[in-house]
Amino acid sequence: MPTEPDADVRLDFPLADGVARRGDAERAGILDAPGFGKHFTDHMARAVWTPDGWGEDAVVAHAPLVLSPAAAVLHYAQEIFEGLKAYRHEDGSVWAFRPEANARRFARSARRLALPVLPESAFLRSIEQLVAADLDWVPTGGENSLYLRPFMFASESFLGVRPAKEVTYLCIASPAGAYFGDGEIQPVSIWLSQEYTRAAPGGTGAAKCGGNYAASLQAQAEAAAHGCDQVAFLDAVESRWVEELGGMNLFFVLDDGTLVTPELTGTILEGVTRTSVLQIARDLGHEVEERRVDVAEWRDGCASGRVREVFACGTAAVVTPVGALVEPGSRAVPGDGGTGEVTAAIRRRLTDVQLGRAEDVHGWMHRLV
Template structure:
């Protein structure tokens, strides 16, 4: 059984915290964080402490060689119910798949779950209550070993921080997000780290994010690295398109993150009677289907964004491919269906939500 230490300063940090009216996404941090260190082949004690700066040496390997992984998950507390954490086992499994790819130790189930659940328990009052809002939980692990040698570290730190959050996209993107088709850079390649949730994948997408923004788009769509032909995903979300009333999404492999929202949507859509097909999507086929009116909508999905309809795809040349349903008819039905489960408003027949007991100090 993992022992939990509580820092003596935590009670006053919690008492002094006030949830601001305006949240945004990932801007406001909850007053509690969890921390556990790995050294000499074993995990040490797990501690809950006030959120604040951490000290590390400039030689910490993560700062040079990017040995780092993270997760993103949410706790909901709407209509006086919850907090409920959505599919935490899936995040735990994916975290350790990322750890293996990045030559990092597995985080034991008890340390991962205890960190996430205890942190949420003490932050229960800071889980925002309006529909679509949540406490965004961010478990992460990094190589803390101090040395410039390029070799796998043997010292690591696992932490969980949390952010009371509102919607991922600002109001200016209501009515659908615009998506830029990135035809030059690649985010991931066969044999690479695309399926792992590691910081380097995101860093590799940032210059395209600048280009995307400068061209007036909101999100970048990545194509496969080899042929620049098959749709993969966005920088922080998976993608679905609706062709002839069927939901189509790229198969996940080692270049695409196996999204938990994606997985849940596949189940939910099938429950709702839709056909869902996982297959390669040729970008040229997709654009022709949009022009021909057979692809009527498309949407991005992920823990942070939930489900966000796509308004149009576009190219650097200025061409635009608007969707017939930019507000996402099916997308919004699925979004409501998914949120109803996440917020505990309907029967959780797949056992996706885990209840958390609120605690005070």
């Protein structure tokens, strides 16, 4: 299995002929209230890897897959994915937020899951070609976007525990409405999981693979049963150190304005939004710390006022205030439990860059069309 991309490979993802497109009226109805992950565009990008290298690249019809029941992914979960968004700016152009960072993380995940590394140029080209083919599906207005889901899985028909010798790469697209549909940011409540862990040292916590999310589902169900929106995980060794939510990184705003986030120890996914928040916080004049965070610091800091704000961040929600940490018999609330000033300022700066309302001083936006 190659651990590095072939520098000579070039995938162009040409548009296939004869793909049926939905009518203007049907598409407009979907775009009027897209939700999240409910509807999909007319096309998808596709490429296939074998020991001979990458090939069969094209933008084809979004359609059901034909897989053997013996496809390796169904038995050994050898797969990875990414998530990013494309935004339409006022002049009609369409831009992706930091797709190069997603491409690099996709490569890191591939190495960890013993999958072939897709060249960054091919990752970007697949997105560009897919968005160009489905340009009419990119929503307008507010924080609406086109969500892009690149993923790769072991498609070889083989029952044996080894890296697959056929791997399929796909990228699909889904129009997405604003995470907070009414425009009013709502703080979320977080259940602290004390029975389940998301990842262990030496495992796949730093890779973006489906198994990590599957491992969070029972804990998420437990959170919902306790009336909470999300679940937070502690480390697998001491059950003491705060790691992340089921799909978002965490930040704490202290009373002196310092931002603290759990350090990357190999069990936490390095979020693209997380990295961006760290830079924006510095731009806004805040000190930032990446270090271990004891859950007692979260609890006690809320009680003493040391922890003024808590927020989570990720591609889907961008930045979401955390209103409470909930455990059996206790509830830790930062500040007044609402959206803090620092949280709101960071979220506003980030979305302004993404939507083209503020100068992109860090060169984060990549023009697609």
